Amino acid sequence: MNEDPVDALVATAPDGIDFDGLRVEERDGYTFETPADAASGLAAAALREAATGDPYVGNWYFWHAVAPQTDARWTFLRWLEGAEEQPVAERYDALDDGLATEWGQLRVTVSLDGPAGRRYELRHVDDAGTSADELDGYEDPLDARELAKHDDDGDYRPLKTAPSLQTGWRFPSLAAADVVEAVHAFYPATVQNWHREREGELDVDHWRETVDRQTGIYGVVRTWDRGEGHEHVNWVAEACCDDSQCLKRREWEYDDETELDVAGGDGEFPCREPCSLVIAAARQWTKLEGEQSETYEFELTPSEKEQVEAVIDAVADGRADDIREADVYDGANRYRTRFLRAKLFDDDGNLAGVETDN
């Protein structure tokens, strides 16, 4: 397409244009219509004059000559600025100030770059109010791969959509194609799966299908389904797929007739099958859950029983590191837990001196 929006408009007019409130036709001269302006029978020069600097023309040009044209990318960029809901005039007013949207823990702010352009700023949602000079700046969307690798504590993030994205960075000014690449690097394939879902074409693989597909060391997970219900898969989903653990919205169920009893979450983008982390964890649970229950006798004070519960809760909620050093009122406090160990464990690490039956 021509590099100049007005040249492009004149060149396209014979085919007719009807997009986001802009209508152009060539019939007995040119018709040029926007919600703010309508003229017909125009000569080419008059069409050019009407089109020059018009936001509707710039908007049409951006979406047809600048933005990536493949469906998923295009639709995602449209969604970022609410293009399907908001007329051009209001939208351009909003874009003047920067229009922010969230995608997982990403905050994407779209701004105008002239009437026919857009720039995209990307940063962590928690950095929304942080001044730009306090954030490390990046330009190459592929740098997002490294940022996605570690959390704020420097720990490796094996799950890209875990809600543990590090803060402290920003991409100040990405072009349209590049912002989609950066989003892909942070949250791979989420744009494509989100788009498929909007089109009614999301190819969900439920637990049963995914497990049946496994071979090698993961083939054993199949044996965990014993035709005795799906409670174990509820537990898996509650453990791994809750919004506190993963920002994808779980769309897979036990099978296509049996829904799980736990909520799939509120994420913007869908999860279409149990991921490799779920399968790897399920392999371990398949082994552990193959054990029979035994009866053990322990004597605990009521507070000690509650403390055991508090320790499990703190670890499960990832809260253990946040408990203050001297907060001995919290059962999962380190001193409290060390005291419990000193009192209840024997020299071999057995709780209350009771050996484990193997």
Added chain:
Amino acid sequence: MDQALVIAAHGSHLNAESSTPTFSHADTIRATGAFSEVRESFWKEEPHFREALRTVDAEEVYLVPLFISEGYFTEQVIPREFRLDDWDPALWDSDGTSADSATLTADDTGQTVHYCGPVGTHDSMSDVIVQRAKSVTDDPDVGDGFGLAVVGHGTERNENSAKAIEYHADRIAKMDRFDEVAALFMDEDPEVDDVTDFFGSETHSASGRSHGRRPCEDIVVVPLFIADGYHTQEDIPEDMGLCEDYRDGWGVPETVDDRRIWYAGAVGTEPLMADVVLERAADAGADVRAAIEQVRGETDDASAAGD
């Protein structure tokens, strides 16, 4: 028509550096502009094998496994996860080290996928091993007076794993560049633990390529692994006696049994690996000859002509 490259690598749930060589080689190839898109994909990370193709716009895709051997992953896991439904290992017609490529259709996206053999069994991988020896010794002429050990995992899960190691050890031995070349393994004989035993003695020569010279004082050890991790940074250095505890580190070279061991770390981190990925795609019909020249020029030593 646009052609895209998808690299399929193992990745890791535990080791942040597992994906680093994949990203690095993808970047090298991306910079050549030979493909409209270059995508990394992983078994244990994201983008997962399962969802990589849908992020690629091109209708024609060259899929290259960044794996060492032909076997379970290249013959079962990757074709299944990429939904290459008509795949059959017979399409490669391989003896375990001679895979070429097969053209298939991905069931979920309809893209045409040229599924290539793994980088590890391509002939040009021998050049990367030699290049790794040059890099670790910082000597473009390394060879004379040096032994070379190519180290693999062994047959734990499939017999082709050892075949790939032996294949390259044989090819490099025939180059007549190193005094001796041996194929060694982590978990089977000949074992890497006894690395110095295999150089400089006719009776222990694993390759049969001993020149009957004095024992090699210098031995370059190149593990045929894609990424550095537990095996290459903990197991092998400790097994060879480079260190008591891997956390203490080791010198390059490090002296063991009066020999200098030049331990190279995973061959997959060598920049020239990007060339092998391109060679695989070229063999499958991708138009990447100029890119191959460019990558060889950037990542191979000036001495490459002397190989």
